[in-house]
Amino acid sequence: xxxxxxxxxxxxxxxxxxxxxxxxxxxxxxxxxxxxxxxxxxxxxxxxxxxxxxxxxxxxxxxxxxxxxxxxxxxxxxxxxxxxxxxxxxxxxxxxxxxxxxxxxxxxxxxxxxxxxxxxxxxxxxxxxxxxxxxxxxxxxxxxxxxxxxxxxxxxxxxxxxxxxxxxxxxxxxxxxxxxxxxxxxxxxxxxxxxxxxxxxxxxxxxxxxxxxxxxxxxxxxxxxxxxxxxxxxxxxxxxxxxxxxxxxxxxxxxxxxxxxxxxxxxxxxxxxxxxxxxxxxxxxxxxxxxxxxxxxxxxxxxxxxxxxxxxxxxxxxxxxxxxxxxxxxxxxxxxxxxxxxxxxxxxxxxxxxxxxxxxxxxxxxxxxxxxxxxxxxxxxxxxxxxxxxxxxxxxxxxxxxxxxxxxxxxxxxxxxxxxxxxxxxxxxxxxxxxxxxxxxxxxxxxxxxxxxxxxx
Amino acid sequence: xxxxxxxxxxxxxxxxxxxxxxxxxxxxxxxxxxxxxxxxxxxxxxxxxxxxxxxxxxxxxxxxxxxxxxxxxxxxxxxxxxxxxxxxxxxxxxxxxxxxxxxxxxxxxxxxxxxxxxxxxxxxxxxxxxxxxxxxxxxxxxxxxxxxxxxxxxxxxxxxxxxxxxxxxxxxxxxxxxxxxxx
Numbered sequence: 001x002x003x004x005x006x007x008x009x010x011x012x013x014x015x016x017x018x019x020x021x022x023x024x025x026x027x028x029x030x031x032x033x034x035x036x037x038x039x040x041x042x043x044x045x046x047x048x049x050x051x052x053x054x055x056x057x058x059x060x061x062x063x064x065x066x067x068x069x070x071x072x073x074x075x076x077x078x079x080x081x082x083x084x085x086x087x088x089x090x091x092x093x094x095x096x097x098x099x100x101x102x103x104x105x106x107x108x109x110x111x112x113x114x115x116x117x118x119x120x121x122x123x124x125x126x127x128x129x130x131x132x133x134x135x136x137x138x139x140x141x142x143x144x145x146x147x148x149x150x151x152x153x154x155x156x157x158x159x160x161x162x163x164x165x166x167x168x169x170x171x172x173x174x175x176x177x178x179x180x181x182x183x184x185x186x187x188x189x190x191x192x193x194x195x196x197x198x199x200x201x202x203x204x205x206x207x208x209x210x211x212x213x214x215x216x217x218x219x220x221x222x223x224x225x226x227x228x229x230x231x232x233x234x235x236x237x238x239x240x241x242x243x244x245x246x247x248x249x250x251x252x253x254x255x256x257x258x259x260x261x262x263x264x265x266x267x268x269x270x271x272x273x274x275x276x277x278x279x280x281x282x283x284x285x286x287x288x289x290x291x292x293x294x295x296x297x298x299x300x301x302x303x304x305x306x307x308x309x310x311x312x313x314x315x316x317x318x319x320x321x322x323x324x325x326x327x328x329x330x331x332x333x334x335x336x337x338x339x340x341x342x343x344x345x346x347x348x349x350x351x352x353x354x355x356x357x358x359x360x361x362x363x364x365x366x367x368x369x370x371x372x373x374x375x376x377x378x379x380x381x382x383x384x385x386x387x388x389x390x391x392x393x394x395x396x397x398x399x400x401x402x403x404x405x406x407x408x409x410x411x412x413x414x415x416x417x418x419x420x421x422x423x424x425x426x427x428x429x430x431x432x433x434x435x436x437x438x439x440x441x442x443x444x445x446x447x448x449x450x451x452x453x454x455x456x457x
Numbered sequence: 458x459x460x461x462x463x464x465x466x467x468x469x470x471x472x473x474x475x476x477x478x479x480x481x482x483x484x485x486x487x488x489x490x491x492x493x494x495x496x497x498x499x500x501x502x503x504x505x506x507x508x509x510x511x512x513x514x515x516x517x518x519x520x521x522x523x524x525x526x527x528x529x530x531x532x533x534x535x536x537x538x539x540x541x542x543x544x545x546x547x548x549x550x551x552x553x554x555x556x557x558x559x560x561x562x563x564x565x566x567x568x569x570x571x572x573x574x575x576x577x578x579x580x581x582x583x584x585x586x587x588x589x590x591x592x593x594x595x596x597x598x599x600x601x602x603x604x605x606x607x608x609x610x611x612x613x614x615x616x617x618x619x620x621x622x623x624x625x626x627x628x629x630x631x632x633x634x635x636x637x638x639x640x
Contacts, residue, residue, distance in 0.1 A: 006638040068629030256636040
């Protein structure tokens with residue numbers, strides 16, 4: 001028999017605290033779709049995605065209804081397009097992207113990830129062609145998400161690829177200028193990109209993954225915030241150690257929800273269950289914000305002194321609770337601080353409490369990085385490359401995943417508003433100091449070597 | 458060896474279970490199963506006890522009534538028959554929660570819908586003045602839903618009926634509560 005508190009606290013999490021499953025992501029391997037003929041390749045890709053995914057969305061909804069937990073997004077992640085379509089020319093890569101978009105539309109998923117290249121140590125022709133196709137591919141599709149891994153702790157930083165990504169970002173923003181550079185919101189640059197991320201824009205299916213797999217991304221910043229609020233209301237003198245325990249216990253509950261839903265969807269589809277990604281993923285709604293957690297823990301705004309320490313504590317507590325809740329933890333598994341996707345963070349940035357440098361510092365202790373950051377449209381490609389390189393260096397040196405999802409908004413300046421819509425939200429453009437100071441460094445190109453793994457200081 | 462089912466109801470106080478158990482022990486009855494609760498200060502318990510062959514249910518009833526009635530406790534004692542119950546249909550456990558203003562007939566309304574859909578109520582709790590919903594009546598029904606009952610149809614029927622009384626209703630599989638709160 002359930003107790004009253006077990007029932008009512010669960011109900012409150014769902015009804016008042018935005019507890020949901022942020023994404024159930026179906027991974028589909030496309031390696032067996034390869035062909036030297038692009039028509040056959042795209043037909044194979046479409047057929048396989050449709051065959052595995054046609055009942056996926058309905059099943060997610062059915063499982064969500066059964067447990068009273070909404071599955072907010074249903075997504076698909078595929079093998080890296082740069083490998084699957086390695087022989088394609090740039091214009092054929094655009095066809096591949098459109099095929100992925102069509103398949104995503106026809107099975108009813110929100111996004112499909114995997115227009116991806118892994119270039120941390122160098123670029124093959126397929127990678128080069130994919131990057132060339134990227135602006136048009138993202139501009140002419142609705143649901144395709146792209147990611148490029150440009151660095152890793154074992155390989156170092158591929159500065160040629162990073163320089164190229166600065167240009168690709170500019171081109172992609174230009175190609176979607178009428179939508180505030182929306183294409184860049186679907187493109188993420190990574191260091192140490194995991195093979196099983198269920199979240200966009202980084203979701204793809206790694207080479208070591210099964211033919212089909214279900215990975216789940218939970219949510220829950222609202223649940224964590226309310227748990228902290230209740231604990232502090234009951235005892236205002238709680239120490240940070242005790243509050244960290246509160247976060248840990250809450251993360252446990254949120255993770256359990258993700259796992260039960262994910263495993264049931266996997267079983268229903270007849271595919272394996274992969275991982276739960278523990279990331280606290282906000283939405284542009286009041287009460288569903290990572291930024292609000294900072295205020296519940298006593299900071300006036302996210303970005304003020306103390307923010308990095310607080311985020312380190314939050315991230316660690318989430319990981320500990322999640323790791324206890326599930327033996328299948330993966331993906332990014334930390335707190336997200338996407339500027340435009342979190343009302344509170346967007347507002348803190350607009351009011352000047354959170355600057356780009358502090359944001360970057362915070363990414364050293366969380367996942368995933370400089371996420372959904374709107375930048376002035378006039379920013380040079382080399383400066384974008386400099387920002388990306390800085391973020392990648394944090395990941396490479398700290399053996400963690402970091403990413404940059406930067407949107408240089410065409411025709412707009414710092415302080416102007418950029419609107420991306422839906423889950424991607426809106427934000428005022430953040431100022432960048434010294435937009436013309438990086439060219440000489442980026443020009444050198446080559447590879448920043450992998451770091452020494454001893455003498456850790 | 459046969460069995461009796463015994464219910465005891467009355468004003469709660471320390472020692473009721475001790476008294477009932479002592480009487481049954483004197484009669485060499487073995488308590489096999491028991492469920493006890495307290496509602497608004499009232500004690501209620503159900504015992505299933507085996508009776509040695511020499512005793513009859515009437516003797517057990519008489520002993521209990523004679524000694525419990527002076528203490529203001531009512532008891533009912535019946536022969537317990539291991540019924541040849543129909544083989545249970547495959548069913549899943551769900552939790553139905555209704556929240557809203559208290560009024561006569563709320564349970565009758567919900568239970569009526571459940572009955573129509575062949576849903577069995579295993580546990581029912583009324584929660585008044587809860588911290589989460591201080592001004593409302595919360596009812597928690599733990600039920601089993603037969604596999605051949607349409608969950609969407611059940612949910613719709615419950616919601617439509619609940620709306621007439623200004624109630625919000627949720628229907629969730631029991632596993633979600635256990636997964637979140639229990640190791």
